[in-house]
Amino acid sequence: MTRWLLRRVVQAALTFAVAIVLLFFLMRAAPGDPLSRLVGERNVSEQEIAVLRARFGLDQPLLSQFQAFVAGLLRGDLGVSIEQYPEKVTSLLAARIPPTLLLGGTVLLINFGVGSWLGVRQAVRRGSRFDRWLTRLALAGYATPSFWLGLVLVAFVSLRWRLLPAAQMTDPLLPLDAGFGTRAVDLLRHLILPALTLSLTSMALVMRHQRAALLTVFRLDYITAARARGLTERRVLWRHAWRNTLVPMITLLGLWLPILVTGSLFVEAIFNWPGLGSLAANAINARDYPVLMGTAMLVSGAVIFAGLLADIGYTVADPRVRPT
């Protein structure tokens, strides 16, 4: 088991390394002076230019540049932001992770909670009007651009009906001495719309996956046997059938995360949610390349890590499965 685990971790690390190489070449492939990409519109002194040249090996051959790049990475140095100079990219990223985890975690719960449940219901009532219409609705949701849905929700829920706030994570005008309860309610009110937007546009994936997985399980022999034994349908469903869909559902996590990341860039930008997505969106506008690159690396690492966790997760869920 541990040998397998070790191999898997090494694989993941290798994949991450390749991703870093790909990103490096992406960075170098772009036209223009790499210095301007690091510095942007700021006025820089001669000594700072010298420092940057040394740090990133800007005048040197490609291999040395790559070495400098990796060396910096291992030191935990992802460079300095252009827009929020002299903030370091790593500290900017770190500050933005908790809000994104909060939003992402909420969407995860909604998708894999509600979405799974709906998928199960669909599989049970396969072929019914309920099943067909839910598929269409889910597909429609999946086809909806998250930025558009977010704007529509803001226009009606926030601006027209004044039910929920239009932007940000917290009310900047909350007094400093507001209690925990007030803060929690405030946070929740700000969380609803962005979470709803992201959930609606990505739930289809989870629903369909759950449905398909359950249908596959239903065809298995031991389900027929369980039914023959006289167990209630409900017991068969939840204690036996659904349990067996955990593995494919956990696999889905790896696929689902990039979709969440893409969606949150737009949703966080629209709702001004102070997470990684809005950091990236701002970085685009500010042409803040170091921040954009740092975010890309972090997100790639997270996706690979999530895949690794998923692999570990389903060997725990089903010891018979041993992926190679």
Add this chain to the structure above:
Amino acid sequence: MIAGRLLAPLLMLFGAAAAEARQRPPDHGTIVIVVGREPSTPVPTLLGQKSNNDVSDLLFLRLAHPGRGLITADEKSFEPELARSWTRRDSLTLVFDLDPRARWHDGRPVTARDVVWSFNRMRDPAIDPANALLLRYLSSVTAVNDSRVVLTFRKSYSEQFFDATYHVQPLPAHLVDTIPPERFATSAFVQSPVGNGPYRWVRREAGRSLELAGNQTFFLGSPKLDRVVILTAGDADAQMNLLLDGSADVYEALPPVSGPPRIAGNPALRFQTQPSFGVLFLLFNQRAYGDRSRPHPILSDRDVRLALAMALDRTPLLHSTFGAFARLANAPSAQAHWTSTLVPNGPAYDPAGARTLLERRGWIDRDGDGVREKDGVPLSLRLNVVASSSPRLIMAPQVQEQLRRIGVRIEIVRLEGPVWNGRRNKGEFDIDFSSSVLDPSPTGIVQSWSCAGRSGTNVAQYCNPSVDSLIETAISSTRDLERNWRTAYASLQRDVPAIWLATPSVLFAVHTRYRGVTLRPESLYSTMWRWSVDPTRRIARDGTSQLAQ
């Protein structure tokens, strides 16, 4: 049972809140202002953009300010601020007596030394060339004693008093005189400025908000709006949303297209207009894109610039953005300037004439793709537009379309504030869609349109010495002012260094619960310390506890 358990703490909460509300007088309140760009350096000598100016005017005072009519050439109309009184010793000398009650926010008195230090700092062309240009006629500033300052000028001219009082907002010498100029922008003082105005610095949350508190010992009267929060929202849409959902109380400059109708239906908001010092214009880069050593391959030809100006029908541009709330601009002169009536009309709308002119200069569409070429170079220009300006975003596609009809290809480059500003300063533009808030005095024209201004805000590097001398004549004259200004403006127009589009009014949306709302066109929020809240119309944030210690 659970209800009972909740009741006691709830009652306590309410009681505490009520008690807190009682501590603040009934006509006191909070005001939340939305701005488009973050006021990251609201400190004199670092200003540069409007939101910085607005905040700085709350923190720092001037010696005096122009009176109601804004006739900057009439020194009798000025009103005291830091200087309680003044006398004119002779045509070249002014003597100011500072108000002895004036204090810095750290308690120290404002002294003549502060004023002298600040003037000398701003006059130094090595440190601040753009502002030094404005004070070029000042020959010396000296402190006679702790409260008396003598300003001596090189020549006598009509706007002399304005120059003596408007440009310099004194800084506390005892806190900043040891900071080298090149480190000033990143110094601790700028992170937490100490001023002498009606509001004190509280804190800033980078990228989001800035908070000020009323200076209860302000010598001209203590502010009733004792908590000021300034929120930054990058685009006009977000700014409007903050106002409409009740998060903000004041919002400035909305084009009628997305503004007043949405506000008109809202009983909590009203809007008022005010003549402004703003001008919108399309600035032609005289030098090559990003390379000031070469002239611009297309735009250095005056006839091409003139053709572009002739091809634009500016009236629909205006009406589609500002409606009735703007006038055509023909020169760097705004609605509120006393010289605005002296500006001759610019080139008339004549697309046929524009086409003829371009052809005469050799720009012909030989390959039928709708874009003219000359010597293989297509007549294609990049128009830089800042994304946070709704009027400019609305006008840019119209400019693109109108110029397309005479065979000019315009590429709209939409940029965020700091990026747009950076490119502007470095000359990385063909045409820049500019918007300036001009000095209340027409003499500010030298900063951006004179040869000397090229090291400062004259980013297009426009330079015509004969125009310079005509402007100087207008500035330094004490008689025949009107005729001289007219001549100066006409000569600038003939060169077509830009296409001036509009000088809009300032539109304000203000929450109706405020009383005594007055606005000064040249320094918007500087009278805010006199406003108050109608005690019967208070809202939640007016009653929250004061945060300033």
Add this chain to the structure above:
Amino acid sequence: MIGSLAELLRRAWAHPSARWGVGILLAFALAAALGPLLLDDPSAMPDVVAGATPPSAGHPFGTDHLNRDILARVVGGARVSLAVAGLAVLLALTLGSAVGLAAGYSGGWVDAALMRVVDAALAIPRLFVLLLLLVVWERIPLGALILFLGTTGWFGTSRLVRGEVLRIRQEPFVAAAIALGASPWRTITRHLLPNAAGPVLVAATLGVGDVILLEAGLSFLGLGIQPPTPSWGGMVLDARPYLSSAPWTALFPGAAIVATVLAVNLLGDALSAALDPRSA
């Protein structure tokens, strides 16, 4: 080979969702083709001062904030979106198939290396790759945009094709054919196409939807397609300040995106149901 593909399409057509999907797409394609003949110029601003006007007889979708006919712009956007998506997916398909075939056929370290790269590329969200490219290149011609979109979308297809190649290699009849002297290459490729066509087609169809959403997102961020060429994402961006006062300016471009992507997904749904009826 052709037989089985035709069979697949026939089975897919039996599903109502396929008919809806094809119907909607045909409608858009028709509109895109006929648009320039029947509708106004999408850039024309006849009465710019009037601004955004609600849907009326003269303007079925209303006008945007510059008084441009929204129907004409939606149709104009359709031409661009469909063309870009179609070409980009075609490029991705070609690249993916080539790499997948190469990896599956070669085996060994070539296969391992290629798949490692594919795994790594799949981990980097496609949007970020595009952003990193477009932030530097700023305004690029349409062809370059298609190139970028295509070269960032082939990874999943290559996995699919590789999987099929590996599966076919293990079939007994392949070993038999090779033993009899047939060229391994021709044997595998001859059986690859009919078997891989189905899943690849499904992936391609869904890929079109992804590209449409991606391109709309890029336009919404101000990258990608530049004015005055109409783009659905760009139209939503322009409509942002007018959401409350003129909701139709954002509604119709957004609906167009939803309709086309939905149509494509319905089609993909029907195709995958036809491939494996038991999971329908």
